[in-house]
Amino acid sequence: MSSATAHEAHHEEHPSGIMRWITTTNHKDIGTLYLWFAFIMLFIGGAMALVIRAELFQPGLQFVDPQFFNSMTTMHALIMIFGAVMPAFTGLANWLIPMMIGAPDMALPRMNNWSFWILPFAFAILLSTLFMEGGAPAGGWTLYPPLTLQTGHALPFMILSIHMMGLSSIMGAINIVATILNMRAPGMTLMKMPLFVWTWLITGYLLIAVMPVLAGAVTMLLTDKFFGTSFFNAAGGGDPVMFQHIFWFFGHPEVYILILPSFGVISSIVPTFARKPLFGYSSMVYATASIAFLSFIVWAHHMFTVGMPLSGELFFMFATMLIAVPTGVKVFNWVATMWKGALTFETPMLFALGFIIMFTIGGFSGLMLAIAPADFQYHDSYFVVAHFHYVLVPGSVFAIIAAVYYWLPKWTGHMYNERLGKIHFWLSTIFVNLTFFPMHFVGLAGMPRRIPDYALQFADYNALSSIGAFGFGFSQLLFLYIVLQTVRGGAKAGDRVWEGADGLEWTLPSPPPYHSFTTPPAVR
C-alpha cells in the first residue's frame, strides 16, 4: 500500500516548463492553451483586418496590390473563424464544462490534448501560404471553384490545413459531447444543466455533423485540381454550384457553431447580474435545439443569386425566416430575466448587454437578407459584411470577452481591474459600431465586398469604418493588458466571485483545484 502511494505521488508531480503544456491531459491546462491560442489568432487575424481597412481608408490603391488584398480578406476569415472564435469557445468549454457538471475532467483527456495540439500545426501551414509562390489563397474563405482552383502553390497547403482543423474540431466536439453525456454528477439531469453546457452539447453535435462535410467538399476541390475529377466542372457533367451547396450545408450550421455557445454565456451572465434565475430555462433549451435543426435546412440562402429554381428560393427563404422565432424567444427571455431584476453593471454584464442589443441588430439585418428578392440587391455587398460582422464581433467576440471577464476571477483567483474593464467595454462598443454600422449604408448604396477600390461616393463612410477598425483593434491591447494584469495578481477573488452567481463552478475555490471534482458533488 505504501509503495503504491509513493508511486502515485511520483506521478502526481507535473512536468514543468514547456513539457507540462505539451503533454498535459488536464482540462484546465488545455482550456488555457485554447484561449491563448485564440487570443494570438485574434491579433493575427485582426492585423489582417487592419490591412484591409487601411487600404479602404481612401478610394484608389494605396498600400497593397489587389491580389494581396484578397488574400487578406480570405485569410482574415479563415483565421478568425477556425483560429480565433472556435478555439476560444472550445477553450471555454474545456475550462467550464467539467466544473459545471461536477466532473473531475473531460471524458477523453488524451484526445483532448491532441485536439488542441493539432491546431498550432494546422495554422502554421495556413500562415506559411503567405510566403508561397502565387501568394496566399485569395478566392475568399468560401473557396468557390473555379476561382479557388486558380490559387498557386498555396492550394494544397490550405486544403490540408483545413483537414487538420476539421480533425481537431471533430475530436474536440466528440470529447465535449461524451463529457456532457457521461460525466455529469449524480442528480445533474439534462434539464438541470447550465445553458452553457446545453448550448455546447448542441454545438458539439453540429460540429460532428458538418465538419466532415467540409472535409468532403475540400477533398473534391483537391481532386478536381490534381486528380482529374470533374465534380465542379460542367464540361465533365459536374457543377460549380454543387460546391456551394455542399459548402453551405457545412457553412450554415457552422454559423451557429460560432454563435450558440455565446447564447450559453449570455444565459449565464444575465441572471447573475439581474439577481434573478434565467427566465424560461426550458424554452431556451428547446429554442437552441430548434435553431440547430433549422440550421440544416437553410443553407441555400447564401446563394439566392446563383440561379436556383423558384421553389428552392421560396423554401430557403421561408425556412430562414423561421429561425427568427427561436432566436426571438432567446432575446425575449434575456430581457424578461432582467425585468424587475436588481441590476448591476459590472464589465461582464456590460458586454452581455452589448451582445444582446448588437446581436439583435445583426439578426434583423439577417432577416432583411433572408428575403430572396431583397437579397438580389444586397448580395455580395457591404450590407452582408455589416450583417455577419454584427453577429460575429459584437455577437460571438463580445460573448467570449464577457465570458473571460466573468470567469477570469474563478480561473486565476484574482479580480480584474473593473475600471479598466469598463473603459475596455466602452472603447470596444463605440469603435465596433463606428466600424460596422456605416457598412450598412455603403452596402445598400451598392458597394461590393472583396474589392480594394471603390467609387468616390463611398469615401466618407469608409474612412469612418477604417477609423473605427483601428480604434477597435487597438482597444483589444487594453484587454490583453487587463488579462495579463489579472493573471499576475490583484485583489483576491472569493469562491463565488459574484453574489448572484449560481452553479457548481462557484462552489469550488478560486482558483479551482487541478482536478475539478474528485468526488462528485451533490446536485439539488
Next chain:
Amino acid sequence: MAQAQTQGYYVPHGSHWPIVGSVALFTLMIGFANLLNGASVGATLMALGAALLIVMLFGWFGTVIRESLSGMYNEQVDRSFRWGMFWFIFSEVMFFGAFFGALFYVRFFALPWLSGEGHGILTNHELWQGWQAIWPVAANGPEAIGGKYEIIDPWGVPALNTLILLSSGVTVTWAHWGLKEGKRSHLIWGLVATVALGVLFLILQLKEYMHGIHELNLTLSSGIYGSLFYMLTGFHGMHVTLGVTMLTVILIRAIKGHFRPDNHFAFEAVAWYWHFVDVVWLGLFIFVYWL
C-alpha cells in the same frame, strides 16, 4: 499508476503521444502538399509522416490496451469510449454523406439542367446545344471528358462483393456470440473468417478497378461518373482496409486472450465500425452500381 485520485474515473497524467501525432500529421500533410505541387521532397516527407503516425498509433493504443488490461477503466470510462466511437462513426457517416449528396445532386439536378431541363435551358442552348445526359453511360459531361467508357456490371463482382461483405457482418456477429459465451475458438474462427472475407473483398475490388481502368476505360477522370464512382468506392475501400486492419488487431488480441465475456469494448467498437462499412457498401451497391 499514473492516475489521479478521482473516485474511479481514470484521468491519465500527461501523454507524449498526441504531440507525436501532431508532428506526424504535420509532416504527412506538408509532404502531400509538396508532392501535389511537384516538389521532390514530398514523397519522402509523406513516408516519414506516415511512419511516425503508425508509431504513434501503436504507442497510443498500446498504452490504452495496457491500461485496460490492468483494470484501470471502470464502467464510466467504458461509456466514454462508447460515446466516442458512436460519434466518430456518425462523423464518418456525414463524410460519406457529402459524396452521396454530390451523387444525388448530379443525377437529379446538374445533369438534367445541362441537358436543358427547367432553368438549364439556356445553358444547353448556348453552350452545349442538343447534348443529352444519359446516366450512367454518358454522364461524363457535354465534352465527354475521359472519352467513351463502359460501366461495371453490378451483377458480376459487385454483387458477389455485396454477398461477401454481408456474410462478413454475419461472421463478426457470430464471433461476438462466441465471445459472450466465453468460447474462444468460436471467437477466433469467427474473426478469422471476417478478416478473410474483408481481404477477399479488397482483392476483388482491386481486380475490378483494374478491369474498369484497363478494359472499360472507366477512370477517375471519366467526367462526373468516374469521379463519383472512384471517390465513393475508393473512400469505401480505404475504410474497409482500415476495418480489416482493426479486425486483425482484434484477432491478435483475441488470440492473446485480452477479452472477457463481460468486458470487450474494443471488439464491439470494431464490430460497429465493420457494420458501418457494410451499410455504406449497400448504399454504394444500390445507388452507384445498380440504379
